[in-house]
Amino acid sequence: MITIETPNVRERLVELIQLQVLYNRLHALEQRKGDLPQQIEDLQDKIAALQLTSQGTHQQIQQCEAEIRTLHTSNDSLRDHEQKLQKLLLSVRNEQEYYKIESDLKEARLTIEKNLKDIQRLQQRVMVSQHKHEEELTHMAELQRLIAEKQENLDKIILRNKQQEEDLRERIQILSEHVQREDARLFHLFDRRRQSLRGGSALVSAIPLEGKEDRVICSGCYTLLPRQLQWQLYQRNTILICENCGRLLVDAALFEEVAASMP
Ligand SMILES: [Zn+2]
Known part of the structure; x- marks a missing residue:
């Protein structure tokens, strides 16, 4: 004892x-504050994680768009090449030359077609990612709104408590010293x-x-x-x-x- x-x-x-x-x-x-401070912290963590995801999505979009631009540029030069080949066809000297140019033309057209398909595929990917990105931004805005709401409630409680808290601390100090x-x-x-x-x-x-x-x-x-x-x-x-x-x-x-x- x-x-x-x-x-x-x-x-x-x-x-x-x-x-x-x-x-x-x-x-x-x-x-009285309940778990409001914890709730706010959890929401802030969620936003931070979402920000990272959303940055990733944005980068994906930019990457796809860059690939699309490259493919367009490539098709532009291929079309120039195609026109040149077509002109050359008019002045072929023998059958061998004719088949060679025809084969080059075919190859250029196939590549253009393949590039167009790739562009379409990438554009679809961009659309999906843009939709995802918009959703992420909306979700983040919603979380921000929630945080603001909770913070406002917490601030009200803190303000209401303030006077009582100060009084209590003062009494505690006097008594403690005694x-x-x-x-x-x-x-x-x-x-x-x-x-x-x-x-x-x-x-x-x-x-x-x-x-x-x-x-x-x-x-x-x-x-x-x-x-x-x-x-x-x-x-x-x-x-x-x-x-x-x-x-x-x-x-x-x-x-x-x-x-x-x-x-
Ligand atoms: Zn005990």
Whole structure:
């Protein structure tokens, strides 16, 4: 059983309860934000990922368009070549020459045709990618709108909390300084636990065990407290620590009494 000795235990107990109540109120204010900050962060991550995808799509479009331009240029020169060959056909000197030019002409026309098919295929790809890109941009704009909406809600909550938060912090500071002056060791013990424990609950009350009301459990970790500790708890003349979770323990009646008396 861990107990802390300090002069004027009753006063210190009351002050530590007061401190804990103020911290609990601060925590409750923080909870009002809910998971809005997390939601905003998740949406920002989604947008960042989408931006990368959309950049990729844009590059694909540019690449296809460049290929289309190259194919058009190639066809332009092939058509020039075709015209020249046609002219040459008019002045052939023998059959061999005629077949040679005919074969060149055929090859040029086949290449032009093949290029045209490639252009068509690429144009289709561009259309698909453009559609995809537009969808990505619309999706991003929608996510931006959602972020703005959530940020606005969060800002409203922060603004509403602001005054209360400042008041609480001021009261906490005054009280902390007082306890620290009275018993620095006790204060640091409380403060270290507050910073390391979930929800900042360094001090909790011992509450009756359901179905066995004559026994109490630590409301921080739900461990059954030994009878000896329970007895000491009700004496209120020593500061007790839960052996399982390390939280400072007070009896529920005292906690409620102090909490109720606070503005
Ligand atoms: Zn505990």
